[in-house]
Amino acid sequence: xxxxxxxxxxxxxxxxxxFVQENYDxxxxxxxxxxxxxxxxxxxxxxxxxxxxxxxxxxxDGGFGGNQIDVIVIMEQFGRGLVLEPYLxxxxxxxxxxxxxxxxxxxxxxxxSLIEGSKQLSFGYAELQSRFDxxxxxxxxxxxxxxxxxxxxxxxxxxxxxxxxxxxxxRTDGAQVDKNGISLFLVDADSKGVEMESxxxxxxxxxxxxxxxxxxxxxxxxIGPINEGFGILxxxxxxxxxxxxxxxxxxxxxxxxxxxEYTQQREQFDHPLSDFQVLQHRMVDMFMEYExxxxxxxxxxxxxxxxxxxxxxxxxxxxYLVGKSGxxxxxxxxQLHGGMGVTEELRVGHYFKRLIVIDSILGNTDFHxxxxxxxx
Amino acid sequence: MDIxxxxxDLEFKQEVRDFFEExxxxxxxxxxxxxxxxxxxxxxxxxxxxxKWPEKFGGPGWTPTQHYIWEQETxxxxxxxxxxxxxxxxxxxxxxxxxxEQRERFLPDIRDRKVNWCQGYSEPxxxxxxxxxxxxxxxxxxxxxxxxNGSKIWTTLAHMADWIFCLTRxxxxxxxxxxxxxxxxxxxxEGIEVKPIITLGGSHTVNTVHFTDVKVPVENxxxxxxxxxxxxxxxxxxxxxxxxxxxxxxVALEKLKDNAQSITRGNGxxxxxxxxxxxxxxxxxxxxxxxxxxxxxxxxxxxGEELGPESSILKLKGTEIQQRIQKLTVEASGVFASAWGDxxxxxxxxxxxxxxxxxxxxxxxxxxxxxxxxxxxxxxxLGLTRSKTK
Ligand SMILES: Cc1cc2nc3c(=O)[nH]c(=O)nc-3n(C[C@H](O)[C@H](O)[C@H](O)COP(=O)(O)OP(=O)(O)OC[C@H]3O[C@@H](n4cnc5c(N)ncnc54)[C@H](O)[C@@H]3O)c2cc1C
Numbered sequence: 001x002x003x004x005x006x007x008x009x010x011x012x013x014x015x016x017x018x019f020v021q022e023n024y025d026x027x028x029x030x031x032x033x034x035x036x037x038x039x040x041x042x043x044x045x046x047x048x049x050x051x052x053x054x055x056x057x058x059x060x061d062g063g064f065g066g067n068q069i070d071v072i073v074i075m076e077q078f079g080r081g082l083v084l085e086p087y088l089x090x091x092x093x094x095x096x097x098x099x100x101x102x103x104x105x106x107x108x109x110x111x112x113s114l115i116e117g118s119k120q121l122s123f124g125y126a127e128l129q130s131r132f133d134x135x136x137x138x139x140x141x142x143x144x145x146x147x148x149x150x151x152x153x154x155x156x157x158x159x160x161x162x163x164x165x166x167x168x169x170x171r172t173d174g175a176q177v178d179k180n181g182i183s184l185f186l187v188d189a190d191s192k193g194v195e196m197e198s199x200x201x202x203x204x205x206x207x208x209x210x211x212x213x214x215x216x217x218x219x220x221x222x223i224g225p226i227n228e229g230f231g232i233l234x235x236x237x238x239x240x241x242x243x244x245x246x247x248x249x250x251x252x253x254x255x256x257x258x259x260x261e262y263t264q265q266r267e268q269f270d271h272p273l274s275d276f277q278v279l280q281h282r283m284v285d286m287f288m289e290y291e292x293x294x295x296x297x298x299x300x301x302x303x304x305x306x307x308x309x310x311x312x313x314x315x316x317x318x319x320y321l322v323g324k325s326g327x328x329x330x331x332x333x334x335q336l337h338g339g340m341g342v343t344e345e346l347r348v349g350h351y352f353k354r355l356i357v358i359d360s361i362l363g364n365t366d367f368h369x370x371x372x373x374x375x376x
Numbered sequence: 377m378d379i380x381x382x383x384x385d386l387e388f389k390q391e392v393r394d395f396f397e398e399x400x401x402x403x404x405x406x407x408x409x410x411x412x413x414x415x416x417x418x419x420x421x422x423x424x425x426x427x428k429w430p431e432k433f434g435g436p437g438w439t440p441t442q443h444y445i446w447e448q449e450t451x452x453x454x455x456x457x458x459x460x461x462x463x464x465x466x467x468x469x470x471x472x473x474x475x476x477e478q479r480e481r482f483l484p485d486i487r488d489r490k491v492n493w494c495q496g497y498s499e500p501x502x503x504x505x506x507x508x509x510x511x512x513x514x515x516x517x518x519x520x521x522x523x524x525n526g527s528k529i530w531t532t533l534a535h536m537a538d539w540i541f542c543l544t545r546x547x548x549x550x551x552x553x554x555x556x557x558x559x560x561x562x563x564x565x566e567g568i569e570v571k572p573i574i575t576l577g578g579s580h581t582v583n584t585v586h587f588t589d590v591k592v593p594v595e596n597x598x599x600x601x602x603x604x605x606x607x608x609x610x611x612x613x614x615x616x617x618x619x620x621x622x623x624x625x626x627v628a629l630e631k632l633k634d635n636a637q638s639i640t641r642g643n644g645x646x647x648x649x650x651x652x653x654x655x656x657x658x659x660x661x662x663x664x665x666x667x668x669x670x671x672x673x674x675x676x677x678x679x680g681e682e683l684g685p686e687s688s689i690l691k692l693k694g695t696e697i698q699q700r701i702q703k704l705t706v707e708a709s710g711v712f713a714s715a716w717g718d719x720x721x722x723x724x725x726x727x728x729x730x731x732x733x734x735x736x737x738x739x740x741x742x743x744x745x746x747x748x749x750x751x752x753x754x755x756x757x758l759g760l761t762r763s764k765t766k
Pocket of ligand 1 (some may be wrong): 056266268273279335338339340342395494495496497498505530531532582741742745747749751
């Protein structure tokens with residue numbers, strides 16, 4: 001048994017940590033978040049140069065042959081800085097789908113430009129009615145000659161407005177809620193009939209509502225076999241859950257440490273707040289939630305690397321635990337900072353908001369607890 | 377023991393409902409003129425514009441049960457907004473400790489909703505430990521006025537306020553609780569600088585307020601110099617009992633259920649989801665118990681007894697319940713919980729739900745942070761004091 005990172009992984013970890021330290025203080029983040037597409041193209045290019053965008057892709061696809069472990073190493077550090085660049089939607093999700101099911105041509109065209117930073121991608125899987133069910137897909141694609149015609153809508157698509165192309169889950173067969181009959185297509189964002197309404201999210205990121213009206217896509221843009229896209233969708237979203245949870249673990253670390261530090265400095269009743277036992281215990285609880293989340297993250301990641309199908313139940317357990325712990329750590333970090341905790345001036349509030357939002361992406365605690373409970 | 381409302385109480389309840397019904401805002405009516413008109417009518421009705429004021433100072437002189445009925449009905453109805461600062465916080469202090477002249481000068485304008493007040497207590501170094509406040513007030517040599525210097529923080533709506541009631545330090549030679557003086561002065565004057573603090577949802581309600589050589593005439597001092605702590609402490613109790621918000625939570629819970637019912641899941645709604653449903657049930661049970669805790673507290677107040685130990689838990693339980701309602705609203709929004717644009721996205725309640733959730737985090741911080749409230753209960757109710765180390 002060995003939980004040590006490899007030398008290469010340690011180097012990546014250190015370089016991401018340094019990047020975040022040097023580039024992601026709160027004022028910078030707030031500024032980037034409010035400008036244009038909500039992140040820095042320059043940072044994105046640096047990430048490409050540093051090789052981070054190519055990490056989870058095979059060497060054949062132009063990547064560096066890493067796996068989920070490398071991704072969580074990066075994402076945990078991103079979480080410590082609340083990094084805004086669309087690593088999750090572009091690399092982990094859309095890239096993750098293409099690498100698994102894209103034709104060689106599709107991979108060549110999109111993965112190489114994704115890895116070098118010249119193209120960005122996004123992934124639309126949720127719909128107005130679907131809530132967290134990935135197999136609830138009302139958007140349809142009908143075959144007409146050599147093209148498919150897409151009609152429907154996708155909700156809360158992360159970083160869609162800066163994406164060149166978007167992977168969308170569509171129904172090509174079966175009932176509205178059905179794992180069979182789902183297909184994945186890569187649709188150019190500027191296709192005729194694609195309408196996008198983009199807006200900020202409460203954690204300072206950006207998302208879009210997208211409607212598709214008679215959008216034509218070439219059949220070469222199909223990812224994976226027709227009607228059998230669900231497996232790829234699930235694997236890509238499982239990777240995204242690992243990545244999100246790693247981000248959450250990074251954010252929780254910042255929160256519990258900031259709280260420990262703050263309570264040692266802040267004095268009330270002629271004592272540092274950290275003298276009060278009830279607060280000490282609360283901080284111990286926060287620390288425990290963080291450590292437990294990290295353990296579960298490693299467990300789910302290692303199991304996924306071994307066998308993604310067998311890891312499914314653990315993934316549900318992970319997302320449940322991290323959702324719950326993240327909110328606990330976030331709410332208490334705010335509480336223990338008192339009034340300072342609810343200001344935009346201090347970073348705790350921003351990390352708290354991110355953790356709340358992470359619970360609402362790809363299934364919240366209730367959803368995954370239910371899946372875990374009924375897993376067979 | 378029984379819980380029936382008397383015939384008079386039932387009649388009162390109907391009267392309140394009728395009044396709200398008759399005085400609803402009409403389509404196209406200007407909100408602010410409707411608001412003032414509403415208070416005028418409420419006054420004519422029997423001093424219903426100042427329900428909490430004692431009869432002696434022009435209030436309706438209701439029984440505790442009538443107050444309870446009023447709370448319940450106001451939570452359900454749409455009535456004009458009111459801020460607590462003048463009406464609910466300063467007024468009782470003036471009634472207890474102000475001079476006749478001060479009451480005549482300030483109470484009518486508070487009652488007519490003409491003057492907005494803000495509460496200048498907290499300071500950067502004085503939050504939970506309020507008595508640690510340092511804003512200095514020095515009496516002029518001729519004894520006609522104080523000169524105030526220092527800073528307040530978290531002052532709600534200071535940027536909209538006409539006046540401030542302010543705790544200042546006039547003497548720091550004794551223990552912290554001594555030497556605090558309660559002053560009233562206008563906000564729009566030289567030497568006062570108000571700066572916004574932006575809170576979690578991006579909104580501006582709280583501020584920092586800086587005083588540089590602000591002159592306050594001695595006749596604006598409430599009570600004796602150095603006794604301000606005693607006056608303020610009474611006020612804090614007022615603030616706390618008002619913060620449980622149970623009748624509002626009852627209404628909010630029903631709304632939450634409606635919202636959850638508007639979310640379709642399979643053949644049913646989110647209210648058929650076992651996990652979600654049981655969380656709502658747990659919340660409802662807690663609320664049912666807390667409602668009766670409040671009633672017990674009311675009953676003892678009604679009998680003229682001192683408030684029982686049960687009333688000390690109302691703020692803690694009440695705010696916790698409010699927070700849980702907000703959190704379940706966010707959960708009901710599902711993937712749309714985070715949408716924060718100007719245009720609504722997803723369920724109609726999603727953005728308001730998130731804003732409400734973020735705001736609800738304040739409830740366990742202001743008006744006595746929960747941890748400190750529990751300290752007070754441990755000490756005052758359970759009689760637990762820290763023993764000296766042997
Ligand atoms: C939205 C908002 C509006 C407000 N409006 C006003 C206003 O209009 N006027 C005004 O004067 N003030 C106002 N306040 C200030 C409010 O009263 C203070 O925030 C509150 O008293 C807590 O003080 P603090 O923020 O300094 O936190 P701190 O006192 O620093 O407390 C930080 C944490 O430490 C805990 N703690 C402190 N002491 C102890 C102890 N002895 N044992 C265990 N735990 C302890 C607290 O519970 C809290 O969790 C407002 C605050 C907010 C958030």
